[in-house]
Amino acid sequence: xxxxxxxxxxxxxxxxxxxxxxxxxxxxxxxxxxxxxxxxxxxxxxxxxxxxxxxxxxxxxxxxxxxxxxxxxxxxxxxxxxxxxxxxxxxxxxxxxxxxxxxxxxxxxxxxxxxxxxxxxxxxxxxxxxxxxxxxxxxxxxxxxxxxxxxxxxxxxxxxxxxxxxxxxxxxxxxxxxxxxxxxxxxxxxxxxxxxxxxxxxxxxxxxxxxxxxxxxxxxxxxxxxxxxxxxxxxxxxxxxxxxxxxxxxxxxxxxxxxxxxxxxxxxxxxxxxxxxxxxxxxxxxxxxxxxxxxxxxxxxxxxxxxxxxxxxxxxxxxxxxxxxxxxxxxxxxxxxxxxxxxxxxxxxxxxxxxxxxxxxxxxxxxxxxxxxxxxxxxxxxxxxxxxxxxxxxxxxxxxxxxxxxxxxxxxxxxxxxxxxxxxxxxxxxxxxxxxxxxxxxxxxxxxxxxxxxxxxxxxxxxxxxxxxxxxxxxxxxxxxxxxxxxxxxxxxxxxxxxxxxxxxxxxxxxxxxxxxxxxxxxxxxxxxxxxxxxxxxxxxxxxxxxxxxxxxxxxxxxxxxxxxxxxxxxxxxxxxxxxxxxxxxxxxxxxxxxxxxxxxxxxxxxxxxxxxxxxxxxxxxxx
Amino acid sequence: xxxxxxxxxxxxxxxxxxxxxxxxxxxxxxxxxxxxxxxxxxxxxxxxxxxxxxxxxxxxxxxxxxxxxxxxxxxxxxxxxxxxxxxxxxxxxxxxxxxxxxxxxxxxxxxxxxxxxxxxxxxxxxxxxxxxxxxxxxxxxxxxxxxxxxxxxxxxxxxxxxxxxxxxxxxxxxxx
Ligand SMILES: Cc1ncc(C[n+]2csc(CCOP(=O)(O)OP(=O)(O)O)c2C)c(N)n1
Ligand SMILES: [Mg+2]
Numbered sequence: 001x002x003x004x005x006x007x008x009x010x011x012x013x014x015x016x017x018x019x020x021x022x023x024x025x026x027x028x029x030x031x032x033x034x035x036x037x038x039x040x041x042x043x044x045x046x047x048x049x050x051x052x053x054x055x056x057x058x059x060x061x062x063x064x065x066x067x068x069x070x071x072x073x074x075x076x077x078x079x080x081x082x083x084x085x086x087x088x089x090x091x092x093x094x095x096x097x098x099x100x101x102x103x104x105x106x107x108x109x110x111x112x113x114x115x116x117x118x119x120x121x122x123x124x125x126x127x128x129x130x131x132x133x134x135x136x137x138x139x140x141x142x143x144x145x146x147x148x149x150x151x152x153x154x155x156x157x158x159x160x161x162x163x164x165x166x167x168x169x170x171x172x173x174x175x176x177x178x179x180x181x182x183x184x185x186x187x188x189x190x191x192x193x194x195x196x197x198x199x200x201x202x203x204x205x206x207x208x209x210x211x212x213x214x215x216x217x218x219x220x221x222x223x224x225x226x227x228x229x230x231x232x233x234x235x236x237x238x239x240x241x242x243x244x245x246x247x248x249x250x251x252x253x254x255x256x257x258x259x260x261x262x263x264x265x266x267x268x269x270x271x272x273x274x275x276x277x278x279x280x281x282x283x284x285x286x287x288x289x290x291x292x293x294x295x296x297x298x299x300x301x302x303x304x305x306x307x308x309x310x311x312x313x314x315x316x317x318x319x320x321x322x323x324x325x326x327x328x329x330x331x332x333x334x335x336x337x338x339x340x341x342x343x344x345x346x347x348x349x350x351x352x353x354x355x356x357x358x359x360x361x362x363x364x365x366x367x368x369x370x371x372x373x374x375x376x377x378x379x380x381x382x383x384x385x386x387x388x389x390x391x392x393x394x395x396x397x398x399x400x401x402x403x404x405x406x407x408x409x410x411x412x413x414x415x416x417x418x419x420x421x422x423x424x425x426x427x428x429x430x431x432x433x434x435x436x437x438x439x440x441x442x443x444x445x446x447x448x449x450x451x452x453x454x455x456x457x458x459x460x461x462x463x464x465x466x467x468x469x470x471x472x473x474x475x476x477x478x479x480x481x482x483x484x485x486x487x488x489x490x491x492x493x494x495x496x497x498x499x500x501x502x503x504x505x506x507x508x509x510x511x512x513x514x515x516x517x518x519x520x521x522x523x524x525x526x527x528x529x530x531x532x533x534x535x536x537x538x539x540x541x542x543x544x545x546x547x548x549x550x551x552x553x554x555x556x557x558x559x560x561x562x563x564x565x566x567x568x569x570x571x572x573x574x575x576x577x578x579x580x581x582x583x584x585x586x587x588x589x590x591x592x593x594x595x596x597x598x599x600x601x602x603x604x605x606x607x608x609x610x611x612x613x614x615x616x617x618x619x620x621x622x623x624x
Numbered sequence: 625x626x627x628x629x630x631x632x633x634x635x636x637x638x639x640x641x642x643x644x645x646x647x648x649x650x651x652x653x654x655x656x657x658x659x660x661x662x663x664x665x666x667x668x669x670x671x672x673x674x675x676x677x678x679x680x681x682x683x684x685x686x687x688x689x690x691x692x693x694x695x696x697x698x699x700x701x702x703x704x705x706x707x708x709x710x711x712x713x714x715x716x717x718x719x720x721x722x723x724x725x726x727x728x729x730x731x732x733x734x735x736x737x738x739x740x741x742x743x744x745x746x747x748x749x750x751x752x753x754x755x756x757x758x759x760x761x762x763x764x765x766x767x768x769x770x771x772x773x774x775x776x777x778x779x780x781x782x783x784x785x786x787x788x789x790x791x792x793x794x795x796x797x798x799x800x
Contacts, residue, residue, distance in 0.1 A: 355693070
């Protein structure tokens with residue numbers, strides 16, 4: 001596994017001859033773990049044990065940033081050619097990149113950062129991954145064991161700081177435990193409800209020799225999430241559904257985390273029963289976005305038809321979603337007349353905010369498979385009369401065309417910008433990420449996702465600065481695909497330094513800035529809730545994004561006129577390498593429909609003229 | 625944040641004793657405590673010690689209170705922690721024996737001192753240390769008994785109390 005330093009250039013780029021030769025060797029199986037097993041009994045230093053464990057965990061790429069405490073790991077990385085390293089420009093971006101990689105592949109993303117500031121910079125990313133259930137293993141350097149607790153240089157209590165923002169974390173105290181803990185860490189990150197795991201590695205441990213424990217020998221002592229759901233519950237669910245007259249499926253990111261089987265079984269379930277379905281922000285793509293049975297996203301900026309269907313349904317089937325407050329709106333008026341079935345792998349999601357009638361704990365893919373089987377075995381079908389009436393009602397709501405907007409004149413409406421971006425790329429092998437704000441919601445509303453794993457967005461935490469590094473991670477995993485970050489001009493500045501990473505690693509990410517010169521989402525809330533006092537929400541002194549792109553060695557394009565939009569988008573897509581398209585749009589456009597804070601699903605604001613009739617309650621004012 | 629009135633309002637608050645069997649690994653107690661503080665749950669009492677040194681298992685006993693919904697959440701959240709083997713709601717699962725131990729220092733002379741000793745006798749508290757002007761009593765029982773004892777000692781020169789917090793175990797032959 002380990003090569004001499006001279007054996008290859010360290011760029012690890014596909015066009016590097018030696019690198020690709022070695023890559024080929026690996027693919028041909030001549031450099032695989034079987035040759036390693038002889039080493040299992042040999043002593044190696046902690047850094048090498050770590051690399052060996054990562055390889056056995058199928059890690060192909062690590063997103064990282066070096067520093068004193070992790071130098072032994074970087075040294076070991078230098079001397080091998082199995083794992084590629086992507087050098088980011090900020091540790092937060094390393095975690096988001098790993099998230100993008102994980103979410104677009106279904107694999108565990110891997111991060112490597114140094115002690116102290118390296119670890120603290122990673123905290124936002126870890127929290128983001130925890131909130132959205134993304135499997136990440138983050139390796140952090142630590143000061144040597146004997147200095148822990150001494151306020152040593154670049155010491156931080158990393159396990160203490162990250163305890164509430166990880167699914168689990170480890171401080172390795174014995175080199176002979178290192179590989180076992182790494183294998184355990186990957187197991188925990190990947191299984192059950194996925195999430196981020198931190199493994200804190202003191203420098204002395206990395207330099208001490210120890211023994212390797214192979215992956216196959218590691219069995220976790222305690223962690224055994226329930227995967228298979230109880231058959232009796234499945235039968236009950238099928239019975240309940242069979243009696244429904246106004247059923248709806250409400251699914252979330254759990255379906256995507258569960259994998260291909262879950263998305264296939266979801267399609268089968270929705271199509272054989274003939275019922276409508278709606279998705280959370282995180283679930284988009286689990287069911288084809290252009291299918292007529294899909295009502296669009298639900299929740300605060302969801303569609304009229306999805307939210308009213310949720311309010312009026314008589315049986316709700318929640319698949320891998322968590323009744324998040326952005327989805328439910330006012331709890332006491334959330335779908336008041338429905339029987340609720342909730343499938344979730346995490347028992348703590350059950351009855352957390354919404355009491356359900358039939359909880360089913362287990363993997364949503366397994367549960368759906370069992371439900372589909374039970375449904376067809378018993379020759380079930382929904383009451384066709386009832387279903388028809390239900391669909392007629394839904395079509396009436398749909399006829400309001402809640403996402404309609406008026407594009408006239410040369411000023412580009414932001415909705416139009418995103419709609420055209422979608423139209424002009426929908427025939428391509430394309431992945432989207434977003435930053436956070438209005439542009440994110442418009443992207444969720446106007447881009448139709450036909451397949452899972454194609455949509456990366458920061459849902460639970462709402463992290464501005466997520467999109468560019470996430471896109472970077474996606475592009476690393478899918479080098480031939482088109483990867484677009486739909487950005488706001490404020491958000492993009494939070495991790496703009498990653499343009500440099502894109503250039504170094506030849507990652508042709510396209511950044512589509514919906515530039516309204518405002519923190520639009522903040523401005524919208526100030527307009528709605530704070531009497532139009534726009535306190536600090538104007539993004540003054542913006543850079544010239546075209547020149548900024550050029551300064552990094554990327555391409556910059558600006559578009560200010562509706563008549564030039566299509567050309568600009570085509571140029572962005574066709575130009576090789578990273579591109580920033582600065583798309584200057586209407587400044588004061590708001591995102592509709594909107595369920596204001598504290599309001600119920602039926603109290604949606606449909607457009608700018610709608611708000612006077614529905615003042616925001618005091619109760620709603622305190623909510624985020 | 626929940627979008628609506630606090631679901632706790634108007635619902636009955638109950639106190640439950642929960643036993644948690646965990647791997648005795650570094651940070652496990654911090655995880656449990658962090659869970660309670662981070663999610664705003666109450667801890668009325670918490671005790672922990674290793675109960676199986678060979679298997680490195682510790683048992684944590686928590687007395688907590690909340691609505692039914694919150695109590696269910698607490699158990700589910702505890703069960704979700706990676707090093708947790710088992711969570712058992714002793715209050716829910718049937719009769720159990722809760723016990724607490726206290727050391728109570730009472731300072732005084734004369735009639736008060738005699739009265740303190742008399743009450744201690746009634747409560748079956750043991751004297752573990754004494755001088756001419758103080759006693760240290762050791763008393764065990766459920767928390768109510770300990771509360772009653774310390775209350776009675778108040779006017780008799782109570783000067784210091786140390787309590788262990790509740791440990792509890794289910795009645796009957798079955799183990800955790
Ligand atoms: C790190 C971080 N800080 C602050 C916020 C609060 N916030 C939410 S949206 C937003 C404005 C985003 O502006 P922009 O990127 O221009 O997007 P727009 O809403 O204009 O489309 C802010 C400040 C956040 N979500 N994340
Ligand atoms: Mg903006």
